[in-house]
Each structure stands twice: as structure tokens, then as C-alpha cells.
Amino acid sequence: MSDWREIGRALRAGALALDAAPHDTEAIAADEALRAVAELDPIMLSGKDSAAALIELARGDAGMVLAAPGPALAGRVLAQLGDDEQRERLRAAVAGGRTWAYLAITEPDVGSDATRLRTELRRDTDGRYRLYGTKRYIGNGHRGTVGVVLARTGPSPLALRAVLLDTARARTRPLDMLGLRGAQISELEFDGVPVEERDLLGAHLSPLRRGMWSIAQVFTAVRVQVAALAVGTAFAIHDLVADHHPSSPTLDDAHANIRAAEALVLRAAAEADHDRESAAPAASLAKLTATGVALDVARTLPRLLGPAALVTHPLLEKWCRDVRAFEFMEGTSQIQRLHAAQGIVRGSVWHAT
Amino acid sequence: MSLVDRARSATTLAGGLGTILDSGLPAPAPAGHTLVPAGHPGQPLAHPLAGWEGLALVRAERVSCPEAVRLLAAVRIGLTERMLRAAVEHLTGRVADGRPLVDHPVLRGELADLTATLALCWQGLGTGTSTAALHATLDRAGWATSVLFGASGYLRDHPVRCLYLAELVHDTWSDHVGLA
Numbered sequence: 001m002s003d004w005r006e007i008g009r010a011l012r013a014g015a016l017a018l019d020a021a022p023h024d025t026e027a028i029a030a031d032e033a034l035r036a037v038a039e040l041d042p043i044m045l046s047g048k049d050s051a052a053a054l055i056e057l058a059r060g061d062a063g064m065v066l067a068a069p070g071p072a073l074a075g076r077v078l079a080q081l082g083d084d085e086q087r088e089r090l091r092a093a094v095a096g097g098r099t100w101a102y103l104a105i106t107e108p109d110v111g112s113d114a115t116r117l118r119t120e121l122r123r124d125t126d127g128r129y130r131l132y133g134t135k136r137y138i139g140n141g142h143r144g145t146v147g148v149v150l151a152r153t154g155p156s157p158l159a160l161r162a163v164l165l166d167t168a169r170a171r172t173r174p175l176d177m178l179g180l181r182g183a184q185i186s187e188l189e190f191d192g193v194p195v196e197e198r199d200l201l202g203a204h205l206s207p208l209r210r211g212m213w214s215i216a217q218v219f220t221a222v223r224v225q226v227a228a229l230a231v232g233t234a235f236a237i238h239d240l241v242a243d244h245h246p247s248s249p250t251l252d253d254a255h256a257n258i259r260a261a262e263a264l265v266l267r268a269a270a271e272a273d274h275d276r277e278s279a280a281p282a283a284s285l286a287k288l289t290a291t292g293v294a295l296d297v298a299r300t301l302p303r304l305l306g307p308a309a310l311v312t313h314p315l316l317e318k319w320c321r322d323v324r325a326f327e328f329m330e331g332t333s334q335i336q337r338l339h340a341a342q343g344i345v346r347g348s349v350w351h352a353t
Numbered sequence: 354m355s356l357v358d359r360a361r362s363a364t365t366l367a368g369g370l371g372t373i374l375d376s377g378l379p380a381p382a383p384a385g386h387t388l389v390p391a392g393h394p395g396q397p398l399a400h401p402l403a404g405w406e407g408l409a410l411v412r413a414e415r416v417s418c419p420e421a422v423r424l425l426a427a428v429r430i431g432l433t434e435r436m437l438r439a440a441v442e443h444l445t446g447r448v449a450d451g452r453p454l455v456d457h458p459v460l461r462g463e464l465a466d467l468t469a470t471l472a473l474c475w476q477g478l479g480t481g482t483s484t485a486a487l488h489a490t491l492d493r494a495g496w497a498t499s500v501l502f503g504a505s506g507y508l509r510d511h512p513v514r515c516l517y518l519a520e521l522v523h524d525t526w527s528d529h530v531g532l533a
Contacts, residue, residue, distance in 0.1 A: 020401060109447060111503060116449070137504045176509040178517065299492055303529070308384035310524045311400070311410065321517070324496070328504040334459060 004053045007036045008060025008232070012315065015061035015182070019318050022181040023174060025143055028067055029097070033060075037068035038097040042075035043087050047221055048269040050076065051228040055262060058232025059239065061315075062322055063182025065229065066139055070094050073139070074101035074148045076221045077162060080276070081201040081214050086164050093146040093166050100140035102147035103222070104188055105330070108136045112331050114215050115157035117150060121195060129195035131163065134187065135170075137328065141186030142174040148201065149190070150215060158212040162201040165193070179321025217276045220283040222330050224272055227265045227283075227290035230326040234258045234294040237319050241301040244313075250304060254297050261286075261293040281343020284336040287326075291333060294323040357478060360424045361431035366515045367391070367407035369428030370522065378421045382413035383528035388521060405509065406518045410525075417528045419484065425526055426487040429519045430474050433491065433498055436513050437467055440501035447503075463497065470494050485529040492520055 010033035017027065028034055037057060042050045057065045066072065071094050078087045094101055110116040119133025131151055135141065146166040153159045170188040177185045197203075202210035238254055245251065268286035272279035298320040302309040310317040327333060343349040354362070356376050363369030367390040374380055380387045386398055388408050395411025403410050441464065444455035454460055471494060474487050495516035499506045506513045 106504070110449075113449065178507050178509050178514060295496065299489075302524070306384065307528050308386060308525045310521055311386060312384065314401075317521070324499075324507060327500060328507055332500065332503070337459075 004040075004056035005059065007033055008057045008065075011037070011057065011060035011064040015064050016314055016318065018063055018067055018182045022063075022067070022184045023143075028069070031064075034064060034068045035097050037065055038070040038094070040068075040070060041091070042071055042073075042225075043079045043082075043091060046269075047076070047224060047273045048266055051224055051265055051269040054225055054228040055232040055235070055265070058229045059235040060232075061182070061236065061319075062229045062233045063180050063318070065232075066180065066183035069097040069100050071101045073103040073222050073225060074146070076225060077103060077148045077201070077218050078164070080217055080221055081162055081205070082164065083204045085198070086201060089164065089166055090146060099146060100144035102138050102141045102144040102186075102188075104135040104138045104141060104147055104149040105218075106135060106137045108134055112219075112335075114150065114160060114212065114219070117152055117160065119149065119151045119190065121151040121153050121161055121163065129163075129197070129200075131165075131170075131190040131193040131195050134189050136187045137175070138186050138188055139183035141170075141184075141188045142172040143184055143186075145169070149188075150218075153211070160211045160215050162215065162218065163195050163199045164201060165195070165199065169193070178324065179318070180325035183325070185325075213277075216280060219330060220272050220276050220280045223283040223287045223336070224265060224269045226326055226329045227261075227268070227287040230287075230290040230294040230323060231258060231262045231265055233319055233323050233326075234261070234290075234297040237294075237297050237301055237316060237323075240313060240316055240319075241304055245304045248304065250300065254301055257293050258297060261290045264289050278348055281340050281346075281349045284331075284339035284343070285349065287331070288333050288336040288340060291323075291326045294326065298323045357424060357427045360427035361475070363428055363431055364435065365407065366428065366432060366519055366522070369432065370408070370425075373421050373424045373428070376424075378424070379416050379418050380411075380413060381418040381421050381526040381528070382415060383417050384525065385412065385415045386410055387413050387525045388518075402518060402521065406515055408518065408522070418526075422488075422523070422526050423478065423484050425519075425523060426474065426484060426491060427478060429488070429491045429495065429516070429523075430471055430478075432515055432519060433467075433494055434471055436495075436498050436516060437464070437471070437501075439512065440464075440498060443502055443505075460501070463501070467494055467497055485527070488523050488527065488529075492523075495520065 014031050078090050106112045170190045174186045202214050265286045268282040271282050359372050371390045380389045391409040395413050398410045400410035447454045499513045
């Protein structure tokens with residue numbers, strides 16, 4: 001893991017420039033550390049290894065991690081729902097840092113509530129599928145040329161499929177966000193974008209497992225990865241403050257809390273690798289705690305550096321904005337609480353043993 | 354209307370800071386630079402976010418002003434109350450599980466808690482609650498209010514951004530150092 005940590009450290013050099021100009025794809029392409037991040041292949045790694053790598057990389061800068069060309073979170077979906085040919089298509093599309101992959105779930109007004117998504121995959125009279133709808137708050141949606149889109153296939157709340165888009169393009173526009181600007185959060189509009197049969201993910205799974213069931217597994221996998229980014233950012237804040245402030249109980253407590261959140265994230269990732277279906281409450285708890293710890297660290301530690309710490313240390317200020325983004329990615333804390341509570345009621349959440 | 358009442362009723366962050374500084378209090382700058390309304394005297398310094406809310410970062414003589422920091426809490430209370438009202442409108446217009454989000458018990462509880470928190474802060478301004486404690490509470494309340502807007506509250510042009518900028522103003526105005 002020390003390699004990922006080294007790459008993470010190298011990411012910091014370009015973090016503020018990227019925050020100021022997230023649309024500068026030439027600068028991204030020229031950044032050696034970003035090219036190294038592109039080597040992270042979530043299709044090949046276990047969820048736990050991928051989460052561990054993301055923690056170390058985000059300890060450098062999460063915005064830079066998400067700006068790196070590569071399969072990103074879409075790779076985790078392909079690892080789970082894709083067949084060999086689809087995985088190879090994604091891998092080939094992003095090979096050598098050629099492009100970015102996006103994962104398009106969230107929509108205007110309904111967020112990431114999968115049962116209320118409106119984007120439709122319709123079958124036309126010619127037998128071809130076409131995609132209609134709008135996705136919002138999608139990382140790398142504007143600069144990416146390949147991605148996974150979640151769409152409705154019928155009126156039932158459970159009638160959902162994920163599709164791989166690597167040739168057809170949506171109309172896209174970047175959104176101007178407060179933080180995590182390196183991810184270039186975007187809006188994508190699909191107005192009859194053609195989708196081939198071979199683009200449908202999960203075709204090799206039983207019909208019962210292609211739709212909502214598989215989407216629930218996607219959320220479980222991706223939530224753990226977002227939690228890993230939050231933990232890494234909390235470490236980054238701690239590390240920077242510790243570099244300028246002597247050891248103190250506040251710093252030590254924060255470090256212990258971040259490590260505890262890290263342990264929960266890695267445990268949830270391992271559980272999801274073992275049995276993703278039963279790991280959903282654990283993934284929600286991991287995201288809930290990781291996001292909470294990161295926000296708490298961002299709120300308390302900069303004050304140790306005295307007045308105007310957020311002006312004197314612009315990276316610190318940027319990370320204080322960045323950690324807020326994790327709240328909104330793949331379900332807010334309220335959503336995670338509902339999922340975790342469901343697991344508690346069913347008795348499927350592990351206890352603090 | 355008293356100064357603290359006028360600070361609370363400011364409709365913008367820059368307006369609230371202007372109310373404080375127009376009263377004759379100095380702009381606190383314990384670290385030698387401070388966020389103030391654009392146009393306020395002082396050598397301007399680059400700041401990536403200040404302009405969003407009509408503010409500027411300026412170099413200034415190192416000065417502390419606890420009363421200005423206390424009045425900043427009143428500005429923050431007023432702005433958070435304003436944003437909370439906007440959040441109620443936002444939640445009324447969004448539907449989940451067949452009913453407006455504002456009717457969901459979890460969110461109603463959150464609205465009640467935030468309103469109670471802000472009411473307590475307002476009273477605390479008059480009863481001697483420490484300014485550091487007030488601002489720490491307002492940091493948490495501001496974020497909890499922003500979250501009510503969902504990801505739209507994380508857009509740079511969303512009005513709720515003023516609550517984050519208010520945190521940054523507090524960072525430059527306060528000479529309180531966290532417990533070490």
C-alpha cells in the first residue's frame with residue numbers, strides 16, 4: 001500500500017490548480033501522478049483492496065483521484081455486473097489514461113433513489129433500445145466518453161437495468177460545484193441515445209438478478225468506495241494539521257477516530273467481497289460513519305492552527321469543502337441511516353464485537 | 354432596532370458584515386488578514402471564494418475585536434434562519450414515497466432541531482454563551498441546513514453557500530484556538 005501512499009503524496013502538487021480550473025484536461029493529461037492513479041484497476045482488485053488504495057490516494061487529494069482518467073466507480077460496477085466482453089470494452093476505452101469513465105445514477109429531483117429514477121430505456125419498433133432522460137451530479141460526466149447509466153425498463157419501481165455506453169454520447173455540461181471540483185460533476189441528457197443489446201449489463205445473470213437486485217449490489221459496492229474517499233480526506237486534513245502543530249489530545253483523538261472509520265470501511269468492503277447481498281447495511285454504516293468523521297475532522301482540526309488557518313493553508317480549506325461532497329454521493333446520511341436501521345431491525349448488522 | 358437585531362436581520366453576508374463594521378467596530382484580523390465586504394479599506398489579497406458573496410480578503414493590522422465576532426454570530430443566526438425557510442420551500446416541492454419531503458418525520462425532526470438550535474443561539478447571545486461555542490454550533494447548524502437542499506445546495510451558485518462563506522469569515526475574525 002506504500003506505493004499508493006507515495007502516489008497520493010504526489011497528487012497534492014496539482015490539487016489546487018485543478019480546483020481552480022477543473023476543465024483543464026491538458027493539465028490533467030500532463031500530470032504524472034494522475035497517470036499513475038489510472039493504473040488502479042477496480043475490475044481486477046477486490047473491493048477491499050480497491051478501498052484500501054482509495055484511502056491512500058485520497059490521503060493525497062480526493063479531487064485529483066477522481067480527476068484521474070480511468071474506470072473509476074464504473075469499474076466496480078463492471079466488476080460486478082459486466083461479462084468478460086463488457087469488462088474488456090471498458091478497460092480498452094480507458095487504457096493508457098485515454099478517457100474518463102462515469103457512473104450515472106443520480107437524477108434531478110429524485111437523487112439516487114433507485115425506485116424513483118425516470119431515465120428510461122425504451123425498445124423502439126425497430127427492436128433497438130434507446131435511452132431517454134437526464135442524470136445530474138455525475139462525476140466526470142462531461143469529460144468522460146464511456147460510462148454506466150442506470151435506467152428504467154418499465155413502470156415497476158424494480159424494473160431497472162444498467163447499460164454500458166462507450167460509443168453513443170449524451171449532451172453534457174459540467175456543473176459548477178462548491179468542492180471536489182476535480183471530479184467535474186456534470187449533467188448528462190439522453191435524448192434517444194441508441195443502446196445495443198450487448199450494452200445491457202447483467203445479461204449473464206438470472207432475470208431476477210439483472211434489475212433492482214443487482215443495482216442494490218452496485219450501491220453497496222460504491223458506497224464503500226465513497227466512504228474510503230472520505231476517510232482518505234480526513235487523513236489528509238489530519239496530516240497537514242499535524243505537520244504544523246505539536247502532538248495534542250485533540251489531534252490524537254481525531255487520528256484514532258479516522259483509523260476507526262478506516263477499519264469499518266475495510267471491514268464493510270471485505271464483507272461485500274464475501275457476500276454483497278448481506279453487506280448492504282454494513283456499507284451504509286461505513287459511509288455514514290466515514291462521512292461523519294471526515295466532517296468532524298474538517299470542522300475541528302483546522303482551528304488548532306490558529307486564526308485564518310483556512311486562508312494560510314488553502315489545501316486545508318479545499319479539503320473542508322471537498323469532504324462535504326461525500327455526503328451527497330450515492331445516498332445522503334439520511335438514506336444510509338434508513339438502510340442501516342433496516343439491517344438492525346432484521347438483525348443483519350454486525351455488532352461491535 | 355439594536356445593532357445585534359440589525360445584524361441578525363441582514364439579508365446577505367456582505368450586508369451583515371457591513372452592518373457590524375459601519376457601527377465603528379474594526380474588522381477583526383488576528384492573523385493580519387481578514388474577510389470583509391468588497392470595497393472595505395485594506396490591501397486586497399487573492400482569495401478564490403470571497404468574491405462569490407461580495408467579499409474581499411484584505412491585509413490588515415493585527416487586531417482582535419470580540420464584540421465584532423459576537424455580532425458575526427448574530428449575522429450567521431439570521432442567515433441560517435433565512436436559509437432554513439428556503440429549505441422548507443425546497444422540501445415542500447420535492448416528493449418521496451408519495452408525499453412532500455417536508456412531511457417526512459425525519460426531516461420534520463431536523464427542521465425542529467435546527468430551529469431550536471438557532472433559538473438557543475439567539476438567546477445565548479444575550480446570556481453570555483461563549484462566542485466560540487456559539488460559532489461551533491452555527492458551523493454544525495449551517496451544514497445541517499445546507500444538506501436539506503440536497504446536492505443542489507452544493508452548487509456554487511446556490512444561495513446557501515453564504516453559510517460556508519460565513520464560516521470562512523469566522524476563521525479570519527476569531528482568535529480563538531481550538532482545544533489542543
